[in-house]
Amino acid sequence: MRTGTIDALAASGVRFDQCIAAAPRTSLATTSIATGRYPHRHGVLDWGSEIAPGTETLQGRFARAGYEVASFVFDEGFLFRNVPDAMVRGRSDSIDPILGWLEANAGQPFCLFVHSWATHLPYNAPHRARSEWREGKRRLVER
Numbered sequence: 001m002r003t004g005t006i007d008a009l010a011a012s013g014v015r016f017d018q019c020i021a022a023a024p025r026t027s028l029a030t031t032s033i034a035t036g037r038y039p040h041r042h043g044v045l046d047w048g049s050e051i052a053p054g055t056e057t058l059q060g061r062f063a064r065a066g067y068e069v070a071s072f073v074f075d076e077g078f079l080f081r082n083v084p085d086a087m088v089r090g091r092s093d094s095i096d097p098i099l100g101w102l103e104a105n106a107g108q109p110f111c112l113f114v115h116s117w118a119t120h121l122p123y124n125a126p127h128r129a130r131s132e133w134r135e136g137k138r139r140l141v142e143r
Contacts, residue, residue: 030079030115034058034086050082060085062111069110072098074117092116099139 022032023039031044034057039045043052051057063069063085070089073079080086090097092114102112 026115027079031083034080034083034113047078057083057085059087059111059113063087067109067111068105069112070101070105071113071115072101073115079115086113095135 021029023029025046027047028039028044031042031051032038035042035051035055036058037055041052042055043049059069059071069087071080071086072090072092073088074092076088076091080088089101092098093116098112098114
């Protein structure tokens with residue numbers, strides 16, 4: 001199988017052969033990704049908890065270094081709720097706002113975090129945004 005785009009990305013970026021989640025639930029694990037801390041350190045321990053005051057995020061650190069930053073999540077009231085540093089710009093149930101943000105920021109350094117609910121589905125499961133995501137990927141790859 002030929003995977004030229006993925007191979008080029010792996011060759012020019014950082015690739016992990018093994019990845020272990022810090023927690024079994026989305027809000028805990030993604031907050032751990034954004035903070036580099038285990039849940040008992042960042043404070044997000046369940047659906048309703050909030051990040052511990054003063055906890056630094058990946059997005060905040062990139063922003064302070066001069067990068068354009070955005071996060072797109074499946075539900076703004078859930079993931080990174082009350083975390084201004086995460087710079088949640090919208091929902092990930094449509095790829096159009098994400099592509100628009102990428103196009104607007106393509107000429108400068110940026111940090112983009114996207115969490116899609118589609119990652120929780122079986123790979124062959126049909127869902128309403130599947131064709132939209134494929135079309136967006138095609139447009140991005142063909143640029």
